[in-house]
Amino acid sequence: EKGGHSSFMVKEILEQPAAINDTLLGRTDSTGALVLDEMRIDPARLAAVDKIVFVACGTAFYSGLTAKYAIERWTRLPCSVELAHEFRYCDPVVDEKTLVVSISQSGETMDTLMAVKHARELGALTISICNTHGATIPRESDAVLYTHAGPEIAVASTKAFTAQITACYVLGLYLAQLRGGTHAEQAQQVMRELHEVPAKVEDLLGRMDRVREIARFMADTRSVLFLGRHVGYPIALEGALKLKEIAYIHAEGFAAGELKHGPIALIEPGQPVFIVVPSPTTPYSLHDKVVSNIQEIRARGARTLVIAEEGDEAVVPFADEVISVPATSPLLAPLLTIVPLQVFAAELAAAKGLDVDQPRNLAKSVTVE
Ligand code: M6R
Numbered sequence: 001e002k003g004g005h006s007s008f009m010v011k012e013i014l015e016q017p018a019a020i021n022d023t024l025l026g027r028t029d030s031t032g033a034l035v036l037d038e039m040r041i042d043p044a045r046l047a048a049v050d051k052i053v054f055v056a057c058g059t060a061f062y063s064g065l066t067a068k069y070a071i072e073r074w075t076r077l078p079c080s081v082e083l084a085h086e087f088r089y090c091d092p093v094v095d096e097k098t099l100v101v102s103i104s105q106s107g108e109t110m111d112t113l114m115a116v117k118h119a120r121e122l123g124a125l126t127i128s129i130c131n132t133h134g135a136t137i138p139r140e141s142d143a144v145l146y147t148h149a150g151p152e153i154a155v156a157s158t159k160a161f162t163a164q165i166t167a168c169y170v171l172g173l174y175l176a177q178l179r180g181g182t183h184a185e186q187a188q189q190v191m192r193e194l195h196e197v198p199a200k201v202e203d204l205l206g207r208m209d210r211v212r213e214i215a216r217f218m219a220d221t222r223s224v225l226f227l228g229r230h231v232g233y234p235i236a237l238e239g240a241l242k243l244k245e246i247a248y249i250h251a252e253g254f255a256a257g258e259l260k261h262g263p264i265a266l267i268e269p270g271q272p273v274f275i276v277v278p279s280p281t282t283p284y285s286l287h288d289k290v291v292s293n294i295q296e297i298r299a300r301g302a303r304t305l306v307i308a309e310e311g312d313e314a315v316v317p318f319a320d321e322v323i324s325v326p327a328t329s330p331l332l333a334p335l336l337t338i339v340p341l342q343v344f345a346a347e348l349a350a351a352k353g354l355d356v357d358q359p360r361n362l363a364k365s366v367t368v369e
Helices: 006-013 016-024 043-047 058-075 110-121 158-181 181-195 197-205 209-217 232-247 255-260 286-299 313-318 334-351
Strands: 051-056 077-081 100-106 125-131 143-146 223-228 249-257 270-275 305-310 321-326
Touching: 006 334, 016 158, 016 181, 016 197, 043 143, 043 158, 043 209, 043 286, 043 321, 051 058, 051 223, 058 077, 058 158, 058 181, 058 255, 077 223, 077 286, 100 110, 100 158, 110 125, 125 158, 125 313, 158 181, 181 197, 181 313, 197 334, 209 321, 209 334, 223 255, 232 249, 232 270, 232 334, 249 255, 255 286, 270 334, 286 305, 286 313, 305 313, 305 334
Parallel strands: 051 077, 051 100, 100 125, 125 143, 223 249, 223 270, 270 305, 305 321
Antiparallel strands: none
16 A cells, blocks of 8 residues: 555655665675575576677666666676667677566566567577566566565556666676676675665655655646766656656656757756766766756756755756755766656656556556557
């Protein structure tokens, strides 16, 4: 049941510290090394893969896009993320040395299932990241790594998303460990940092009042844009999807670097724009580049709603609203930066009097192609 909350979605947003924590649980030994014996895959076969392809749809696809940044960094294996319904029909370059990782909350999405079957026919090693025990996709895969988010009832996916990112990270760190050397040392360090994330999400959830207030004021808004860079880019896409599907508001996510290649033409006075700012410790001065983007759109009248790391003073002069998230290493930040966007969408949909859990035209699990 809803446990006293106004919707399952709100309840599930609040369950994210547990979803992340439970997905990490039992996946390290007493020395801090990752142990994924549950997958029952020959570690030698896994260590031999020369590339990774994620296949998924919707929110699960965005969790793959997020994980790509981290997994390439930790393993130095090329990693691509494909929409499952496109993958099958593009004659994918996949063979015995390819690891195809499907991501699906329900484990029943037909498009994703067909992609997995196709990958197996091509000889790939297939791993399913799934939230539902014994579902079809894990049964049709060589191995499964379960997310332990608990049942997700609301059509809009929230806790499954953060649990999927966590599971992808666990898998990526395990691959890094198998590859040995500095990769392995780094894996243990990141695991320690990951264990600190649930408490940070809890802390963040405790200070969402202002985000809810902003959402209520925006109940008549017709369009909202979302900008992000690096791992903030898939978070911008996911934030936009949440708003579309439950609040029926036109919403679009962009890579901040694309602004000047077209989308900046959309900026007019009063246009609300969420910006997911990279942590100031992100390499290549990406933080400063995004701060310049905020400055550019604000100069053209945008209403800037800025999600930034705690203590990031550089954004303040250009922000109409600053939404602070606890500091963590840049690659783990998506587990935090998505939270205000989920809360915003849920509150705005409720303010419009919509059914937050059962949006029109949508089903929780899409079992047809
Ligand atoms: O069950 P799955 O994770 O395979 O579902 C994939 C998408 O249909 C799903 O994430 C959908 O986009 C959600 N409604 C998003 O909130």
